[in-house]
Amino acid sequence: MISFSLTEEQQMLIDAVHRYAERELRKSMRDADETGQLPADLIASGWELGLTPSSIPETYGGFGEHSAVTGALYAEELAWGDLSAAMNLLAPNLLVIPLLEYGTDSQKESLLPQFCDMAFVPATAALLEPHITFDPHNLRTTAEKQGDHYVLNGQKVYVPLAADATHILVYANEGDSTQAFIVEKDTAGLTIGEREKNMGIKALPTYKVSLENCTIPAENKLGGEAGINFTRLLSYSYVALGAMAVGVAKASYEYAKEYAKEREAFGEPIASRQAIAFMLAEMAIDIDAARLMVWEAAWKLDRGEDATAETALVKKFTDEMVMTVTDGGVQVLGGHGYIREHPVELWFRNGRGFATFTGMAMV
Amino acid sequence: MIDFSLSDRIKQQNVQMQMVAEGLMRPVSREMDEKEHDKPWDFINATWQFTSAQTARMLKKLDQQQSGETTAKKEKGPSEYYMSLVYMIEWLSWGDAGIYLCLPMSALAGSAIEAVGTPEQKKRFLSRFAEGEPKWGGMAITEPHAGSDTSAIRTTARLDPETNEWVLNGEKIFVTSGLMAAEKSDGILVVWATVDPSAGRRGIKSFVVEANTPGMKVTKVEHKLGIRASDTAAIVFEDCRIPYDNILGDPEVKTTEKTKGFKGAMKTFDASRPLVAASALGVGRAALEFTKDALKKEGIEIRYTAPRHKLTAIEQDVMEMEAQYKAAWLLTLRAAWMMDQKLPNNLEASMAKAKAGKAVTFVTQKAVELLGTLGYSRDWLVEKWMRDAKINDIFEGTGQINHLIVARRILGYNRTQLK
Numbered sequence: 001m002i003s004f005s006l007t008e009e010q011q012m013l014i015d016a017v018h019r020y021a022e023r024e025l026r027k028s029m030r031d032a033d034e035t036g037q038l039p040a041d042l043i044a045s046g047w048e049l050g051l052t053p054s055s056i057p058e059t060y061g062g063f064g065e066h067s068a069v070t071g072a073l074y075a076e077e078l079a080w081g082d083l084s085a086a087m088n089l090l091a092p093n094l095l096v097i098p099l100l101e102y103g104t105d106s107q108k109e110s111l112l113p114q115f116c117d118m119a120f121v122p123a124t125a126a127l128l129e130p131h132i133t134f135d136p137h138n139l140r141t142t143a144e145k146q147g148d149h150y151v152l153n154g155q156k157v158y159v160p161l162a163a164d165a166t167h168i169l170v171y172a173n174e175g176d177s178t179q180a181f182i183v184e185k186d187t188a189g190l191t192i193g194e195r196e197k198n199m200g201i202k203a204l205p206t207y208k209v210s211l212e213n214c215t216i217p218a219e220n221k222l223g224g225e226a227g228i229n230f231t232r233l234l235s236y237s238y239v240a241l242g243a244m245a246v247g248v249a250k251a252s253y254e255y256a257k258e259y260a261k262e263r264e265a266f267g268e269p270i271a272s273r274q275a276i277a278f279m280l281a282e283m284a285i286d287i288d289a290a291r292l293m294v295w296e297a298a299w300k301l302d303r304g305e306d307a308t309a310e311t312a313l314v315k316k317f318t319d320e321m322v323m324t325v326t327d328g329g330v331q332v333l334g335g336h337g338y339i340r341e342h343p344v345e346l347w348f349r350n351g352r353g354f355a356t357f358t359g360m361a362m363v
Numbered sequence: 364m365i366d367f368s369l370s371d372r373i374k375q376q377n378v379q380m381q382m383v384a385e386g387l388m389r390p391v392s393r394e395m396d397e398k399e400h401d402k403p404w405d406f407i408n409a410t411w412q413f414t415s416a417q418t419a420r421m422l423k424k425l426d427q428q429q430s431g432e433t434t435a436k437k438e439k440g441p442s443e444y445y446m447s448l449v450y451m452i453e454w455l456s457w458g459d460a461g462i463y464l465c466l467p468m469s470a471l472a473g474s475a476i477e478a479v480g481t482p483e484q485k486k487r488f489l490s491r492f493a494e495g496e497p498k499w500g501g502m503a504i505t506e507p508h509a510g511s512d513t514s515a516i517r518t519t520a521r522l523d524p525e526t527n528e529w530v531l532n533g534e535k536i537f538v539t540s541g542l543m544a545a546e547k548s549d550g551i552l553v554v555w556a557t558v559d560p561s562a563g564r565r566g567i568k569s570f571v572v573e574a575n576t577p578g579m580k581v582t583k584v585e586h587k588l589g590i591r592a593s594d595t596a597a598i599v600f601e602d603c604r605i606p607y608d609n610i611l612g613d614p615e616v617k618t619t620e621k622t623k624g625f626k627g628a629m630k631t632f633d634a635s636r637p638l639v640a641a642s643a644l645g646v647g648r649a650a651l652e653f654t655k656d657a658l659k660k661e662g663i664e665i666r667y668t669a670p671r672h673k674l675t676a677i678e679q680d681v682m683e684m685e686a687q688y689k690a691a692w693l694l695t696l697r698a699a700w701m702m703d704q705k706l707p708n709n710l711e712a713s714m715a716k717a718k719a720g721k722a723v724t725f726v727t728q729k730a731v732e733l734l735g736t737l738g739y740s741r742d743w744l745v746e747k748w749m750r751d752a753k754i755n756d757i758f759e760g761t762g763q764i765n766h767l768i769v770a771r772r773i774l775g776y777n778r779t780q781l782k
Contacts, residue, residue, distance in 0.1 A: 001370040002446055004700050010364075069365050135670035231668060261774060272781050277770035284773050285714045289690035292697060296367050296689075309685075312667035317686040 017074045021081025029082040032203035046089040047120040061116030066100045068298035071363020072243040079247030083350045084203035091160045094125035097362045102223040125169040126156035127359030143172035152211040162207035178230040180222040189214030200349035238311035240361040242294040245322035245354045252329030252347040253283040283325045319355040326351030384458025392459045395592035411497040414468040419493035445702040449641040456645025460751040461592035472500030472553040474631045479612040501544035503535035503554045514564040520556040527607045531600040541596025550574045571609045578603030589750030636712040637698035640719035643755035647723035650730040650748045684726045691722040710772040717765035720756030727752040
C-alpha cells in the first residue's frame with residue numbers, strides 16, 4: 001500500500017550523510033569553488049559512509065544491494081551539502097551501477113571488489129559529447145568490432161575524474177544502439193585532455209576525453225555480446241540527477257527563507273511581503289513535488305519495472321525546478337545574492353547545469 | 364518503506380468507481396451540463412447504496428466505541444481511509460466533477476459534525492444518512508461580502524433564553540448542494556454564524572439546521588461556468604429557530620484567540636483539501652488522457668527518449684502537462700497518507716490543494732488549446748472539463764489563500780506577520 005515512510009536503515013543512513021554534508025561539505029564549499037580543489041581528506045571521509053559498497057552484493061565484497069530509492073535519498077543529502085563533492089564521491093557509481101545491472105560475471109568479479117575497499121578508487125563514465133544537438137541514443141562516438149577487439153573513435157566531454165580514473169566506461173554507438181565499453185587507464189588511443197572550465201561544479205575535475213582508434217579487447221564490452229539496456233541505465237542517471245537537483249534546490253530555498261526573515265525593508269522582514277513569501281511557497285511546493293516524483297521513478301526501477309516515461313518527466317520537472325528555485329535564491333538576496341560570499345550565486349551556477357549533466361551521476 | 368503500490372482494496376474500489384464513472388456519469392455528462400439543474404437520479408440512487416452503507420458502518424463503530432465493546436474484527440494494518448477517499452473521488456471526478464458533487468451524503472456538514480460534534484449530535488444528525496431516501500448535507504459559510512475572510516461573516520445566532528433556541532439571521536451564498544440539503548431532501552446544513560459580532564473570529568460558531576426548518580429559504584440557485592450539475596444555492600435565514608443543542612462545539616466566547624470551535628472547524632479543511640485536490644486531478648487526468656488519445660489517432664505519440672532539439676512543440680506541451688499533473692497528484696497522495704497516519708498535515712494539505720488547482724487549470728486549458736476546433740466544440744467534453752476544473756482553484760480555499768497558508772507555515776508566521 002502507498003507509503004512515504006523511510007525504513008530505519010534509510011533514516012540512519014541519511015542522518016549520517018546529512019551530518020557529513022553539513023559539517024564537512026558545506027564548510028569547504030566556497031573555497032573549493034574558488035580554488036577548484038576539494039580538501040584532500042574530504043572524499044576519503046565521505047567514502048567511509050560506504051555508499052557505493054552499499055549497492056554491491058556480498059559476493060563481490062559489498063554489503064547491500066542496488067536500490068535506486070536509497071541512492072536517491074543519499075544523493076539528495078550529498079548534493080544539499082555540495083554538488084561538486086557529491087559528484088566526485090559518487091563518480092565510481094558511474095561504473096559500478098552499469099556493472100551491477102548489466103556486467104557479465106567475469107566483468108563483475110574483476111571490477112566490483114575494488115570499490116568495496118577502504119580507499120576511494122576513482123572510476124567514471126564518458127557519455128556527453130561536445131555538440132548542442134547531443135542525443136544519448138544517437139552518439140557520434142563509434143564502436144566498431146574488429147576481430148577480437150573493439151575500436152572506439154570520438155570525442156567526449158564532462159568526464160568526471162577522468163585524469164585519475166582507473167577505468168572509464170565509454171558509451172559509444174554500435175550499430176545504432178548505445179553500448180558501453182570498459183576502457184582502462186593508459187590504453188593506447190585514449191587521450192585525457194585538459195581539465196575543463198565550467199560555469200559551476202568548479203571543484204569537480206571534469207575532462208575532455210578523445211578516442212582515436214582506441215582498441216580494447218572484445219570482452220570489455222559491458223554485458224558481453226548481449227550488451228546493455230541503455231535506456232534503463234539513463235533512467236538510473238535521471239533519478240540520481242533529479243535527487244541531486246532536489247538537494248541543491250533545497251539548500252537555496254532554505255537559505256533564502258532564513259535571509260528573508262532577517263532582512264528588513266520598509267519596517268519589516270521582507271518575508272512579510274507576499275511577493276517574497278509566495279516565491280518561497282512555490283519553491284517549497286515544487287521541491288517537495290520533485291522529490292516525490294524522483295521517489296516514484298526510483299521505486300519502479302527497484303521493482304524491475306520500466307520507468308522511461310517517469311524519468312523523462314523527472315528530468316523535465318527537476319531541471320526547470322532547480323533553475324527556478326536557485327534563481328529565486330539569488331533574487332531574494334538581491335544585491336547581496338550577486339556577490340560571491342553568500343552561497344546562493346554558487347547554487348545558481350550549479351543549478352543551471354542539471355539540464356546538461358546527463359550521465360554524470362547514477363544511483 | 365517508500366511504496367507506491369495500491370492495496371487490493373483500493374484496486375477493487377477503483378474497478379467499481381470506474382464502472383460508475385463510465386456507466387452512470389459520462390453518458391449523462393453533456394446533458395447534465397446543458398440542462399444545468401436536472402439531477403442525475405440514476406447516479407444518485409446507485410451511489411446512495413454505498414454512501415449510506417458507509418455511514419451506517421461509521422455509526423455502528425461509534426456505538427461500539429461508546430459502549431466499550433471491542434470491535435469483533437480488528438482492522439488489519441494501518442488505516443487507508445483517506446487514501447481510499449482520494450482514489451474514489453478522483454475516479455468519480457474523472458467521470459464528471461459536477462455529478463460527483465451530487466453524491467448523496469453528509470459531505471462537509473458530516474465532516475464538521477464528525478470533527479466537533481458530540482456522540483449524541485452525530486447520531487441525531489447523521490443517522491438519516493444511513494437509511495431511507497437519498498439525502499444531502501452542506502456547509503453554509505460564504506456570504507456576499509465574505510469569502511476568503513471567513514471571520515468577516517455577519518450571519519448572527521442570538522440565543523432566546525425563553526425558548527432555549529438559537530435564532531439565525533443572515534444571508535449565505537455559494538452553498539454546494541444547498542437546494543438539496545435545505546429543501547429537497549431530509550438533509551442538513553452546517554451554518555457558520557456569530558454569537559457576538561464584536562468578538563471577531565472568537566464569536567464564530569457552527570450550527571446544524573435541518574432541512575425545511577422555518578425561516579430558512581433558498582432564494583437562488585446559481586448559473587455557473589462549470590460543475591453545473593451541482594446545485595449552488597443562496598440561502599436566507601430570517602428568524603430561523605433551531606434547538607440549543609444544534610450548536611457544534613463550545614457555545615462560550617473565549618477570551619483568547621485560540622478557540623477550539625473555530626479551529627476545529629478549520630481543521631476539517633486539512634482533511635478536505637486533499638480531497639478537493641483529488642477531485643481536481645480526476646478532471647485533469649480525463650483531459651490529459653483524452654488529449655494523448657486524440658493525438659495518437661493523428662499519429663502523434665510522445666517520444667520520451669527523444670532529445671530536446673527533436674521534440675515537437677506539442678510533445679513538450681504534453682510532457683509539461685504530465686509533469687505538472689504528476690507533481691500535484693503525488694503531493695495529494697502524501698497529504699492523504701499523512702491523514703491516515705494521523706500526522707498533522709496542515710502544510711501538506713495546502714500544498715496539495717494549491718498545486719492541484721494550478722496544475723489542473725493549466726492542464727485543462729492546454730488540452731482545449733491543443734485540440735483546436737474540436738477541443739473548443741461542445742461536441743466533445745474537453746471544453747466542459749476546462750470549465751469544471753476552474754472551480755478547484757477557488758472553492759475550499761482559493762489558490763492564493765492556500766499559497767498564503769503554505770507561506771505562513773514554512774516561515775512560522777501568523778496572520779499579522781504575513782498578510
